[in-house]
Amino acid sequence: MAADGFGNDVTAVGVPVTGHMGIAPFGTAIPSAVEGGADDYVLPVAFKLPGLLTEDGGFEWAMEADGDPIVFWQDGFSIPSGLANVTLTVKYAQTDETVRGIIRGKTPDANGFITIDGGGTSVKYVVFTEEIFKNGLIRRRVAANVSIESVSEDKSERGAVLGYEVVYKIDRSPALNNDHLGEWLIPATP
Numbered sequence: 491m492a493a494d495g496f497g498n499d500v501t502a503v504g505v506p507v508t509g510h511m512g513i514a515p516f517g518t519a520i521p522s523a524v525e526g527g528a529d530d531y532v533l534p535v536a537f538k539l540p541g542l543l544t545e546d547g548g549f550e551w552a553m554e555a556d557g558d559p560i561v562f563w564q565d566g567f568s569i570p571s572g573l574a575n576v577t578l579t580v581k582y583a584q585t586d587e588t589v590r591g592i593i594r595g596k597t598p599d600a601n602g603f604i605t606i607d608g609g610g611t612s613v614k615y616v617v618f619t620e621e622i623f624k625n626g627l628i629r630r631r632v633a634a635n636v637s638i639e640s641v642s643e644d645k646s647e648r649g650a651v652l653g654y655e656v657v658y659k660i661d662r663s664p665a666l667n668n669d670h671l672g673e674w675l676i677p678a679t680p
Contacts, residue, residue, distance in 0.1 A: 501625055506548060509621040511580065512537030513592050516614035520632045520665055526674045531630075533618060540582050540589050544653040547581025549619050551631070553670070576660040576670040577639065578617065581653045593641045593656055611638060617658060626678025633671040634663035 493499035514537040525531055533539075557571030582589045590604060591597050595611030598604040615636045621629045639659040644652050662668045 503625070504621075504627065504629070505624040506621045507624050509548065509619065510539060511549070511620070512539055512618045514538070514616040514618075516616060516635070518616045520616060520634050520672070521618075523672075523674075526630055526632065526672070527676060529628075529676065529679060537616075537618060538588050538592065540584065540592060541586070542583040544581045544583045544651055547583065547653060547655070549621060549631075550579040552577045552579070574670065576633075578619070578633070578636075578658040578660060579655065580658070581655045583651050583653055585652060585654075589654060593638065593654055595638070610640070613637070615658075617660075628674070628676040628678075630674040630676070631671050632666075632673075633658075633660045634665040635661040637661070 493502070512533040514534075518534075518536045520526075521531065552575070554575045555570055556573040556575050559568040559570050561568045582593075587598050587602070592615075594604055594606055595613035596604050617633045617636045619631045623629070636658050639657040641657075642655045644650070644654075646652055660670050662670055666672050
């Protein structure tokens with residue numbers, strides 16, 4: 491169905507049905523515009539896959555300008571401060587060594603033991619997400635300068651998934667023209 495005279499097109503509505511993410515050490519090369527736009531793109535082995543997300547734990551991106559705009563003497567002229575708070579919130583469903591290693595910034599020892607600093611970790615990452623929509627559209631995003639802002643564990647309840655809500659702070663990166671993230675929209679293949 492094509493858009494009507496008002497630009498309304500129900501086939502262009504994004505309804506996510508599945509997706510995945512990968513996390514790699516800071517400095518890992520990000521996909522080029524051509525690589526990330528390929529239908530058959532596969533993440534390099536440097537990216538760890540944290541597996542299942544909780545039903546309500548899909549990718550929640552927030553991009554908020556920060557600081558007062560720079561206002562000029564001439565009425566009506568201003569520019570943004572250039573500062574921003576950009577975050578990605580996701581909720582992991584799996585409790586395994588991959589997820590624990592990512593959220594704690596450490597590798598568990600041979601006994602599965604890990605020490606946890608409640609103040610967080612200074613480890614930085616590269617994050618890649620892929621969402622597949624009901625209409626076949628694929629949206630991919632990559633952020634090359636990412637750190638963990640917070641980790642919240644769900645209350646441990648009998649018969650319920652113990653999820654880990656992680657808020658990633660995303661900073662600008664020279665690998666992305668000093669922007670915060672890169673994005674591909676790949677149309678459905680007929």
